Amino acid sequence: MAAKNSLDELESGYEGVGEYYDLFADNSDIPFFIEYANKMGSPILDLAAGTGRVTFALANAGFEVVALEKSKSMLSVARRKLEQSPIEVALRVKLIEGSMKNFALNRKFSLIIVPNSFSHLLTSDDQLLALWCIKNHLKDDGIFILDLYSGAHQYEQATFEDSPRKLPDGSIVRRIGEITSNLAQQLMRVDLCYIRQDAEGKVLGETKVVSGAALIFNREVDLLIRISGLNVEEEFGDFEKHPYTHDSGRRIFILRK
Numbered sequence: 001m002a003a004k005n006s007l008d009e010l011e012s013g014y015e016g017v018g019e020y021y022d023l024f025a026d027n028s029d030i031p032f033f034i035e036y037a038n039k040m041g042s043p044i045l046d047l048a049a050g051t052g053r054v055t056f057a058l059a060n061a062g063f064e065v066v067a068l069e070k071s072k073s074m075l076s077v078a079r080r081k082l083e084q085s086p087i088e089v090a091l092r093v094k095l096i097e098g099s100m101k102n103f104a105l106n107r108k109f110s111l112i113i114v115p116n117s118f119s120h121l122l123t124s125d126d127q128l129l130a131l132w133c134i135k136n137h138l139k140d141d142g143i144f145i146l147d148l149y150s151g152a153h154q155y156e157q158a159t160f161e162d163s164p165r166k167l168p169d170g171s172i173v174r175r176i177g178e179i180t181s182n183l184a185q186q187l188m189r190v191d192l193c194y195i196r197q198d199a200e201g202k203v204l205g206e207t208k209v210v211s212g213a214a215l216i217f218n219r220e221v222d223l224l225i226r227i228s229g230l231n232v233e234e235e236f237g238d239f240e241k242h243p244y245t246h247d248s249g250r251r252i253f254i255l256r257k
């Protein structure tokens with residue numbers, strides 16, 4: 001059994017590495033979110049919006065988006081994108097520093113999303129608090145898209161190295177990671193080391209971060225949704241909208257009040 005994790009340590013996550021996030025991100029979810037934005041319209045609430053990866057894709061497509069994010073490092077990248085956006089796009093985006101477990105924005109949204117992030121709520125209490133806030137911010141005819149990695153398909157122990165990526169200044173970033181899951185706590189610990197090198201391979205700097213994710217199992221998700229009073233309208237096993245099966249790595253819900 002892996003060592004017991006401290007929740008405080010696992011929550012620190014993304015500080016100091018915002019500038020590297022987009023280099024390693026998978027954008028295959030964007031067409032899915034655009035499709036639902038087209039169906040539902042503005043305003044959209046992007047929770048745990050990070051660097052604004054999805055926020056700016058939606059704003060570029062013409063939607064008004066409020067992006068809520070807790071990490072200063074990730075938000076600083078989102079702010080830079082805002083400054084560099086054409087004025088008509090920038091006017092559609094509002095960036096807010098805050099936590100998805102306790103927010104009050106005093107407005108309601110047609111569509112709420114939390115791309116790739118819900119499992120960063122590490123306890124059932126935090127997950128229920130977030131679902132309660134989300135429900136309160138949803139218009140009566142609005143939808144909430146909950147996308148999760150299925151707890152049963154997560155690694156217990158793994159090490160990996162991504163292919164090197166290039167920053168605009170020409171420097172190279174390598175990312176090496178280790179995953180250790182504690183099944184009793186239902187928590188996954190991810191240790192990441194980012195190594196920045198110049199074009200000749202000389203190391204310019206090294207940054208280490210620890211983040212955590214809850215291993216949320218299927219019956220647990222079903223109960224969370226039921227307790228929060230949301231109703232499942234559709235369910236998919238990936239962003240291409242294939243049906244969910246027990247082999248699907250993802251579980252994606254379209255939820256209504």
Ligand SMILES: C[S@@+](CC[C@H](N)C(=O)[O-])C[C@H]1O[C@@H](n2cnc3c(N)ncnc32)[C@H](O)[C@@H]1O
Nearest residue numbers: 048049050053070071074099100115116117120
């Ligand atoms: C995997 S990244 C995803 C970012 C973005 N949603 C995307 O898909 O590109 C997870 C993000 O969740 C943020 N996060 C974690 N816990 C949060 C919380 N309680 N409230 C708001 N943001 C949170 C992290 O700071 C990080 O930016």
